[in-house]
Amino acid sequence: MAENKEYSVKQELLAKFARALGHPARIAIMEFLAGQPNCYFGDIHEELPIAKATVSQHLTALKEAGLIQGEIETPKVKYCINKDNWTLASFLFKEFFDQPINKGSNCGCSK
Amino acid sequence: MAENKEYSVKQELLAKFARALGHPARIAIMEFLAGQPNCYFGDIHEELPIAKATVSQHLTALKEAGLIQGEIETPKVKYCINKDNWTLASFLFKEFFDQPINKGSNCGCSK
DNA sequence: AATTATGTTCGTAACTTTGCGAACAAATCG
DNA sequence: CGATTTGTTCGCAAAGTTACGAACATAATT
Numbered sequence: 110m111a112e113n114k115e116y117s118v119k120q121e122l123l124a125k126f127a128r129a130l131g132h133p134a135r136i137a138i139m140e141f142l143a144g145q146p147n148c149y150f151g152d153i154h155e156e157l158p159i160a161k162a163t164v165s166q167h168l169t170a171l172k173e174a175g176l177i178q179g180e181i182e183t184p185k186v187k188y189c190i191n192k193d194n195w196t197l198a199s200f201l202f203k204e205f206f207d208q209p210i211n212k213g214s215n216c217g218c219s220k
Numbered sequence: 221m222a223e224n225k226e227y228s229v230k231q232e233l234l235a236k237f238a239r240a241l242g243h244p245a246r247i248a249i250m251e252f253l254a255g256q257p258n259c260y261f262g263d264i265h266e267e268l269p270i271a272k273a274t275v276s277q278h279l280t281a282l283k284e285a286g287l288i289q290g291e292i293e294t295p296k297v298k299y300c301i302n303k304d305n306w307t308l309a310s311f312l313f314k315e316f317f318d319q320p321i322n323k324g325s326n327c328g329c330s331k
Numbered sequence: 332a333a334t335t336a337t338g339t340t341c342g343t344a345a346c347t348t349t350g351c352g353a354a355c356a357a358a359t360c361g
Numbered sequence: 362c363g364a365t366t367t368g369t370t371c372g373c374a375a376a377g378t379t380a381c382g383a384a385c386a387t388a389a390t391t
Contacts, residue, residue: 114269116244120251128242132379133227133235136316140231143321150338158225163380165339170378183388184337190321199317205247206310210254210301243349261368274350276369281348294358295367 123205126198129174134159134167142177142190150186234316237309240285245270245278253288253301261297 116124130136134157141156142148154164168188171177175194180187227235241247245268252267253259265275279299282288286305291298 114267116248116269120244120247124242124244124247127238127240127247129238131235131239131242133231134379136231136235136238137227140316140319143319146322151336154338156225158227159379160381161338162340162382166379169339181338181387184335186338192321195317195321202313202317205251206306206313208251208254210303210306211257245349262366265368270349271351272368273352273370277349280369292357292368295365297368 119201122197123201125174126176126194126201129171129176132167132170134164135171138164138167138171139176139190142188148188149182150188153188230312233308234312236285237287237305237312240282240287243278243281245275246282249275249278249282250287250301253299259299260293261299264299 130139137157138153141153145152150161150164150168153168154161157164159167168177168179172179175191176198177188178191180189241250248268249264252264256263261272261275261279264279265272268275270278279288279290283290286302287309288299289302291300
């Protein structure tokens with residue numbers, strides 16, 4: 110930033126992942142996928158308090174962010190976590206939250 | 221989930237933090253605040269490729285998510301990271317990404 | 332060829348987000 | 362008091378999100 114006043118690739122990527130996780134349904138989907146050996150659309154839908162069309166939309170959003178992948182297993186559709194991007198997201202978030210926070214930036218307002 | 225088909229408090233909270241971080245400008249703001257001993261509105265604005273009205277909006281979004289705090293230091297406004305919630309968010313994201321991923325959930329699609 | 336099961340896509344509605352310039356507010360400076 | 366500095370708020374436009382039911386697509390089954 111600073112000189113060129115643009116966002117870095119990392120900032121854009123982190124924001125993309127964050128945005129994808131920015132809905133409780135999508136958090137719930139990721140947690141469900143992490144814990145299930147078989148992850149069919151129907152099972153995911155059963156877990157959520159929303160219509161199947163909406164579930165499909167959320168799955169598409171997660172897919173577009175690269176966090177999950179789908180596979181047709183007629184007549185069902187199997188979803189799973191994209192491990193490469195999961196690992197990447199994990200790394201980026203950890204790096205983000207582990208950045209040192211300048212003591213002077215306390216502003217006297219955080220107690 | 222499952223029985224009641226609702227989102228947990230944790231899922232809602234994590235989604236709220238994720239959503240707040242779901243824009244590159246807000247990622248950039250947080251990174252800037254983390255690294256600066258003095259974090260005035262004007263300095264933040266200088267770093268970003270957007271109008272001040274928009275910067276103000278993003279700051280409000282971060283404030284509403286609890287990630288930052290503002291303090292009037294006339295005629296300027298000083299912003300800083302809310303450390304308690306930063307720590308909470310950090311914990312929630314780490315817990316989320318450190319959850320074990322079921323091997324069976326590979327679906328054969330993630331190689 | 333109809334039926335069934337499983338999801339996706341379409342169309343729509345309501346709402347939210349992002350962005351900007353202009354107007355406004357508050358305190359200080361001449 | 363008028364002018365200046367610093368940010369916020371207002372009003373608006375364009376675009377994106379979330380949600381749903383209905384219609385559609387696909388493959389297996391009868």
